[in-house]
Amino acid sequence: xxxxxxxxxxxxxxxxxxxxxxxxxxxxxxxxxxxxxxxxxxxxxxxxxxxxxxxxxxxxxxxxxxxxxxxxxxxxxxxxxxxxxxxxxxxxxxxxxxxxxxxxxxxxxxxxxxxxxxxxxxxxxxxxxxxxxxxxxxxxxxxxxxxxxxxxxxxxxxxxxxxxxxxxxxxxxxxxxxxxxxxxxxxxxxxxxxxxxxxxxxxxxxxxxxxxxxxxxxxxxxxxxxxxxxxxxxxxxxxxxxxxxxxxxxxxxxxxxxxxxxxxxxxxxxxxxxxxxxxxxxxxxxxxxxxxxxxxxxxxxxxxxxxxxxxxxxxxxxxxxxxxxxxxxxxxxxxxxxxxxxxxxxxxxxxxxxxxxxxxxxxxxxxxxxxxxxxxxxxxxxxxxxxxxxxxxxxxxxxxxxxxxxxxxxxxxxxxxx
Ligand code: LLP
Numbered sequence: 001x002x003x004x005x006x007x008x009x010x011x012x013x014x015x016x017x018x019x020x021x022x023x024x025x026x027x028x029x030x031x032x033x034x035x036x037x038x039x040x041x042x043x044x045x046x047x048x049x050x051x052x053x054x055x056x057x058x059x060x061x062x063x064x065x066x067x068x069x070x071x072x073x074x075x076x077x078x079x080x081x082x083x084x085x086x087x088x089x090x091x092x093x094x095x096x097x098x099x100x101x102x103x104x105x106x107x108x109x110x111x112x113x114x115x116x117x118x119x120x121x122x123x124x125x126x127x128x129x130x131x132x133x134x135x136x137x138x139x140x141x142x143x144x145x146x147x148x149x150x151x152x153x154x155x156x157x158x159x160x161x162x163x164x165x166x167x168x169x170x171x172x173x174x175x176x177x178x179x180x181x182x183x184x185x186x187x188x189x190x191x192x193x194x195x196x197x198x199x200x201x202x203x204x205x206x207x208x209x210x211x212x213x214x215x216x217x218x219x220x221x222x223x224x225x226x227x228x229x230x231x232x233x234x235x236x237x238x239x240x241x242x243x244x245x246x247x248x249x250x251x252x253x254x255x256x257x258x259x260x261x262x263x264x265x266x267x268x269x270x271x272x273x274x275x276x277x278x279x280x281x282x283x284x285x286x287x288x289x290x291x292x293x294x295x296x297x298x299x300x301x302x303x304x305x306x307x308x309x310x311x312x313x314x315x316x317x318x319x320x321x322x323x324x325x326x327x328x329x330x331x332x333x334x335x336x337x338x339x340x341x342x343x344x345x346x347x348x349x350x351x352x353x354x355x356x357x358x359x360x361x362x363x364x365x366x367x368x369x370x371x372x373x374x375x376x377x378x379x380x381x382x383x384x385x386x387x388x389x390x391x392x393x394x395x396x397x398x399x400x401x402x403x404x405x406x407x408x409x410x411x412x413x414x415x416x417x418x
Contacts, residue, residue, distance in 0.1 A: 002033060002036045002281045002282060003033040003390075004033065004036075004364075004366070006327065010326050011325045011326070011364055013031050013284070013390040014033050014034070014035055014390045014391070014392055015390075015392055015393040016390050016393060016394070016395050018031065018286060018325045018362065019325060019326065019362065020395075021286075021388055021390070021395050022286055022288075022325075022362060025386050025388055025397065025401075026386070027287050027288040027304055027362065028285060028286065028287045028304055028305035028309050028385045029285070029286045029385055029386050029387070030284070030285050030368065030369075030373050030385060030386070030387040030388065031283065031284050031285075031387075031388045031389075031390060031395075032067065032282050032283040032369055032387065032389050032390070032398075033282050033390050034070065034389055034390060034391035034392075036282035037067065037070055037071075037279070038070065038074065040277065040278040040279075040281075040282060041057070041070075041071055041074050041076060042074065043252050043253075044272070044274055044278060045075075047252040047255070047256035047257075048259075048260070048270060048272065050260065051260055051263070051266070051270055052268075052270065053270040053271070053272060054077050054098060054120075055077070056076065056077040056078050056079040056098065056099070056100050056271055056272065056273050057071045057076050057077070057078050057079065057273075057274065057278060058238045058275030058276075059080060059088065059089065060079075060081055060275060060371075060374060061279045061280075061369075061370040061371055062283070062369060062370060062372070062373060063085060063088050063374050064373065064398050064399060065091055066092075066389055066396070067279070067398070068088060068094060069092040069093065071094075071278075072092055072093055072094045072095070076094075077095065077097075077098025077099055077120065078098070078099055078100075079101075079102060079237075079238070079273035080099055080101050080102075080114075080119075081101070081102055082103065083107070083109060083113050086110070086113055086114055086117060086119070087113075090117060096117045096118045096119050097119075097120050098120060099114075099119040099120055100119070100121045100122075100123060100197070100271060101114050101119055101121070101123060102125070102197065102199065102237075102273075104125045104129075104170055104171060106122075106129060106133075111132065112136055112140065115136060115137055115144055116142075120145065121145045121146065121147050121194070121235070121271075122145065122146045123146075123147045123148075123149045123195075123197040123235060124146050124147070124148055124149060124173075125149045125171060125172055125173065126173065127173070127184070130146070130181065130184065130185050130188070133146065133190075133191065134188040134190045137190035137191065138190040142190065143191065143192045144191050144192065145192045145194050145195070146185060146191050146193055146194070147194065147195025147196055147197040147235055148172075148173055148178055148182060148185065148193075148195075149171065149172040149173065149197045149198060149199070150172050150178050150196060150197065150198045150216075150217060150220065151165055151166075151167065151169065151171055151172035151173060151174050151175060151198075152165055152172075152175050152200065152212075152216045152217060153165065153167045153175060154166070154200050154209050154212045154213045155209065156200045156201030156204050156209045156239065157206065158201045158203050158204055158205075158241070159203065159318075161316055162203060163200070163201040164199055164200060164201050164202075165198060165200030165209075165213060171199070172198065172199075175216060175220060178220060178224075179224055182224045182229055183227060186227075186228075186229050193229055193231075194230070194231065195231060195232060195233030195234065195235060195271075196217055196220065196221055196224075196231055196233070197233075197234075197235035197236075197237065197271070198213055198217060198236060198237055199236075199237025199238060199239060199273065200237065200239060201239050202241075202275075202276060203239070203242070203276060204239045204240060204241050204249070205241045205247050205249040206249075206250065207255055207258040210255065210259060211258050211259070211262050214262045214263065215262060218262070218263070221234070231268065232267075232268065232269060233268065233269050233270075233271055234263075234271065235270075235271035235272075236259065236270065236271070236272055236273075237272075238272070238274045238275050238276070239274075240255050240274060240276070240277040241277070242276055242281055242367065242370075243281070244280075244318065244320060244321070244366075244367050245319040252277065275370055275371075276370040276371070278370075279369040280367050280368075280370040281366075281367050281369065282369040283367075283372060284365060284368050284369075285310050285364070285372060285385075286325065286362055286363070286364050286365075287303040287304050287305035287362070287363050287364075288303060288304045288360065288362055288363075289302070289303055289357045289358065289359050289361050289362075289363060290302045290303060290340070290359060292335075292357075292358070298335070298336055299333055299334065299335040299336070300336050301333075301335045301336070301337050301338070301354070301357065301363075302338055302340065303337060303338070303339060303348070303363060304339075305339055305348070305365065305385070306339025306340055306346050306380070306382065307339055307345065307379070308376055308377045308378065308379040308380060309339075309372075309373075309382075309385055310348065310365060310372050310375075311371075311376070311377075313347055313348050313349065314343075314347065319349075320349065320366055320368060321365075321366035322337055322354050322364070322365060322366070323355075323363070323364045323366055324354075324355040324361070324363060324364075325362035325363065326361065326362065328356065328357060330355070330356040331355075331356055332353045332354060332355055332356060333354065333355075333356040334351060334352065334353045335351075335354060336349070336350045337350075337354065337363070340380075341379065341382075373385070373387055373399075378402075381407055383401055383404065383406060383407060384401070384402045385402075386399055386400055386401040387399035
């Protein structure tokens with residue numbers, strides 16, 4: 001369910017016509033629906049009712065302060081992967097006791113920052129990190145609460161770039177050697193071992209890999225607890241997929257139901273790290289047609305957004321719906337929708353049947369709320385675009401468009417070149 005819909009052939013976000021937003025904000029522009037975000041968060045979080053749990057929004061999918069604040073107000077925590085994400089989360093007043101920190105390459109400064117901030121848990125991913133975290137915590141006279149991130153060797157059957165729980169992936173600690181790592185960590189003075197974590201991949205469209213991973217973790221927890229170590233938290237990561245095109249992913253209710261069933265009665269507190277399922281269909285990227293051209297081979301629709309604004313089609317060949325902001329009634333055309341960047345990989349869709357649009361008309365790239373803005377860059381010296389949140393009949397700028405001055409901020413010409 002989302003709140004992007006047509007009234008009289010014009011695309012609306014909630015009660016606001018998209019062209020009205022664009023008249024003020026220009027293009028390209030990301031637009032998010034507050035009602036959709038809130039509803040997605042609640043649906044997901046409520047699906048786990050009946051079991052102690054904490055929903056930690058995976059902020060790598062969208063780290064805008066306004067978005068983080070919205071979920072914080074809903075009682076959510078966040079899953080972070082860097083000091084920068086921690087900084088944003090704290091700025092949005094996410095409670096430190098609801099922050100979990102994953103990532104294979106946490107830096108000393110970031111570990112210090114997170115320890116000083118008293119976050120809930122570090123999901124550690126290697127033996128060296130366990131040692132390093134203990135050292136840093138000792139230096140700060142702190143105790144770091146940890147979960148060991150397990151690589152359960154489960155195939156999530158998703159795009160290889162976003163599958164993370166297979167033996168060959170860089171993530172986590174192999175489940176077969178994890179119990180020894182628990183023993184080692186439990187013997188360290190400045191660590192408090194209290195959790196197990198795992199994240200097997202993203203955009204999963206079936207529940208079975210989640211259940212398989214959970215089954216393996218349950219067994220491992222039993223083995224570990226037999227050695228006298230008490231596990232309080234079970235972090236199952238994120239990964240639930242959404243419909244971009246024709247996928248039929250399980251509803252959060254079904255996902256939660258399967259997890260609850262496999263888990264049975266338990267004292268564990270469950271931690272979930274959803275990103276895409278909450279953000280993905282709550283945002284669109286609006287772009288303007290600049291030119292159209294036809295070669296003998298193809299028709300191209302050249303728009304003002306590009307791969308630096310939304311990298312997913314270029315990087316993963318991902319499908320995003322393309323919709324006219326105003327239906328023209330002119331019929332359709334099969335075209336490549338491309339951006340202005342000097343790379344052939346700069347496209348949003350190829351060979352796609354879309355409504356025939358003319359220069360100056362607007363197009364919406366759908367399902368762009370997750371891993372859209374957060375993966376954007378300044379490639380080709382393109383200022384990063386603005387972001388807007390719609391609530392009811394009003395809209396709010398939640399990020400202004402970058403300027404040319406922003407592009408060169410921090411750059412210096414050394415004296416010898418003056
Ligand atoms: N937890 C951890 C430890 C993760 O690494 C991720 C995503 C999540 C949670 C959230 O997963 P989600 O619920 O969003 O599937 N850029 C790619 C997706 C990369 C996902 C990375 N990790 C894309 O655009 O498809």
